[in-house]
Amino acid sequence: MKTLSKILFKRIGLFLAVTLLALTGCNEQKLKRPTDAGGGKKPAAPAGGMDKAFARELAREFAREFARELAKQNITLPAGGGGTTPVEPVTPTGAAVELNSAEEVMDFYEAHPKAFVVATPADLPTNLQWENGSELKEFGSPKAKRGGTFHEYMADFPRTLRLVGPDASGSFRSRMLDYNSLSLVMAHPNGDGYHPGLAKEWAYSADRKTVYFRLDSDARYSDGEPVRVTDYFFSLYFFRSEHIKGPWYNDFFSKEKFPNITVYDEHTLSITYYKAKPDVIERVAGVRPIPEHFYSELDEQFVEDFQFKFEPNTGPYEVRPENVEKGKAVTLTRVPNWWADKKKFYRYRFNPEAVKVTVIREPAKVFELFLKSELDWHGLGLPEYWYEKLPNDHKLVTAGYVHKVQFYNDVPRPTWALRLNSSHPVLSNRDVRVGLNYAMNFDVVIAKVFRGDPVRMNTVADGYGPRSHPTLKARPFSVKKAKEHFAKAGYTRTGADGILMNAGGKRLSFTFTTPYKRLEDVMTVLKEEAKKAGVELEVEIMERTAAWKKISEKNHEIMLGALNVSVEIAPRFWEPYHSDNAYEEPKEERYDAQGRLREGLKPKPVTNNFCMLADKDIDDLIEKYRVSEDLDELTGQAKRLMEMIHAHGSFIPGWVRPWYRAGHWRWIQWPEGYNVKESREPYEFHVHWIDSDIKAKTIQDMAAGRKSGAATIQVFDQYKTD
């Protein structure tokens, strides 16, 4: 995985990301200047002199009063104005660390003496090779201008501002966390390699299970408090706590997976992972610092207490309580004098002064507001938007007000595919499965339903760069080959309706289930085309929850859907294709002496093996793949696995969209080449900026009925893979 937060975001549902973007025009006066009244508990007194702290507190109190007064009068201060405490450099490195946490937290550390170690700088291994990613290229544009308010929308008001716990995995969290916060190191979105985040240097241990980090001494939370190494101790206390009501985190950050964190001095720490994965640094950098001064300790009231309190974060944008309009909108504002503002990799990004996210529930209304320029952009991924609702000859496009962009990215693709339940009595026959592969006319679906926009998916894991299979192709639609395979399985007679039957009169008919209402067209076209190959598909479009229940209990026959995938270096095979996730019985009872699957096994519910794929050779290879620590070996195994699953035939690859498309008003400006390779949506990496001069001029042009420029329809295919 790239970062922990990315995975979490993926869990919410990839498609939210595609659809949820853009916002309404807001009332500029209502936008309040950030004050320093950060929600939450009082910060713990810093180690410095008491007088200074008192003075600072006093200054904040005045600032708060002042801001409240201003807010009452609807006065907006000029951007970049003061009112905040300047960042002070922390004391030089080398100082020893003293644990000074709340009682319960101290008890937790003491209960795990091997996991939380306070060492001295002398304990650091001497042969470490420190890296800092300075050889990598920056990906913002020096032309970027700061300022302005960027308008987006969300389909629903976030149910909480917490980042963990019940309801916290809503789509709004990615704006607060995934697309905003900094982790220790950040994966470079234009290829391999890492650039500094909260850490300015890092080094690997000899066994590559441990990574050493030196924190950037400037690193600050949005409330002005420095990021401390002990916050990483606290992080594990936090994520393992039952009070956060997040079992997924409890497991993900369990003591088995993160056996040790050692702090060496005020800015140096090491985090150990249980396996030497090739991308171990991403896994340990997934440990996000939790501001101990904000929480101090947790209790069972955590979920309620922090429901609408914004956790101070390390990123450029923060949510201030005065900018939360319950049920209507949330405005993210830039942290004044953000600590990484002038640093490489950050200085030309996160340009808008504020991001206003307004609730608009009706998709049709969202688009209308975009056309009225109250939202700065809108996704155009669906053919109906790109070709019909905002065609190239739309007057906003021809007048140059709105630019249309298609950008080819290179990220793992969601697996839109048919999954055949191979525990089904008929589908357990490989010839039937392979025949079905040939009977599915995805080419006509892509050409006619999707108007040729996407491309055919070829393997179970497309879009993993070098880990993708270079030559393997999905089986094309072929009536001849399909019928050959069905004949091998005994389906040789043709009924009066053209559907194949076997000698016993059993028709080649399957229920074809999907949880996605919008895929109805795909389903019906596949059904009509499959008739040609003598297969009947009974289309079943179910309500989301009911459909997923049916599928995860393995009661389906054929399902159409996608599993979410994270951006990571190698695909996962165990969850969707290992027999551990197909049957309840232990592995040795699943196969007989010849390695064949036994009959009468009990399907395992609530797992992702929707193909019910259980094959001894595939199982064995997946097990090797999982423990593999060498990237080349991993690559070879991944390719072999893709071939084996292809041969098994229970996964019929559907389509992938190797790009995203968007329309945006002309005042939104972009670096050359538009965006970074691993972006999944235009605003993920915040490389855009708002040009207020252009905006003013465009508004004048529109009022006067003048064109602002030539129609701009751009295609950026520099990262196109084929």
Next chain:
Amino acid sequence: MMQPATDQPDSEHAPRARWEIAVLLLVGLASGFAVGGLLGGLLGAPLGGWLLKSAEPGAGVISGVKNGFIILGALGGLAGLVWGARSRFNPQTRRKLRRFYAIKRGYVSFVLLIAAFAISLIGEVFVNNRALLVSYEGKLFCPVSPFSRAYTGKEFGLEKDRAGQDYTFEVNYRELADDFSKNKSGNWVLMPLVPFNEYENDFREGLVHPSKPNVEMQHYLGTDRTGRDVLARLFYGFRITMIFALVFMLMVYLIGVVIGCLMGYFGGWVDLAGQRAVEVWQNIPFLYMVIIVVAAVSDLPFTLPAWFKILVLLAIMVVFSWTSMTYYMRTAVYREKARDYVAAAELLGASTPRILFNHLLPNTISTMVTFMPFTVATAIISITALDYLNFGLPKPTPSWGELLQQGVANLHAPWIVLSAFGAMVLVLTLVTFIGEGVREAFDPKKFTTYE
């Protein structure tokens, strides 16, 4: 409809007019089929489940329902015909029917709707992608016949279809006609007026879907998102909706009338308990039940054919809709049973069923008839609404609700929503006109006649 003879004397023994026989036969057939089908379906389910052992779970129950419905429905229809042939209207009813004939707006609407329904029942002849007749090398084929099998392209000398696939599947008759006329081989194909069926996606070159009404491409009302002909879907949607609505109406009346009759005739405790039961039943929210049952049915571990799902939907709607009829029936029976002829029948020793069905029913049913068209209208609206909400007919069954939904989501293709909306307005208007005519004709307070 036939011309009612106005000069017939309203006497008991006069020979019946032809129109009267026809109406009676029709009524007998329809109600006989409904009763028989209902009984057959109900009996067939457990019987089939018990008797038919099949490799596929649930297949016994399903085929039991199907066969029971067909067999007992046919028997019931026959019995109804016999009944129709032997019975006659009482003079009052005859007068009412004549009055209905005189109300031209209602009568014309009735004739139009019945004619449209009759055409839709043999709709395959008019709207279909299978040819009516194919003459190939001297032999004549009739693929449109329900007993015909699917002829492959190879049987007509085509090795590959236009996409280059092996032509071992049903031939595309439009392309076949095209080929024949190009080759000038003397073979010919006669296509129906609208050469598309309701499921087929028309992916010919030069069409971007949804495409506008286009006479040249023979999409007279355009196509929907996946290139299906809107007219074909509208047409078959009409058929399914009408069948659904009529069967729904018959079932609802059957149950409602019988239970209402019993409550009214026996009175006392039966009436009291019955009414309370009806009140309780009525308060179960219908829409939620539909949602729950539809979800439960799709969650079964075995596959149900589409027609069975339609039947389940029909059953749920009937089960939750018969209640209101009982009130009218019960009061009508209360009123009638106090009359002298009932007492006379009792004195003569007539059995309870005889009194109920031979004496009371004919005299009370006329009230019910006035409600019938409105029940049909309600049924059409309900099924369309349920489809619109995705709880209706299983996909991709042609339905008006589905067309409306598509149309509303694709307002840039107004022909979809306009077609569906127009058809709906037209049919509902006709049904309402019929309803008004019937109500007026059957109004007991009416003194003037329309003759």
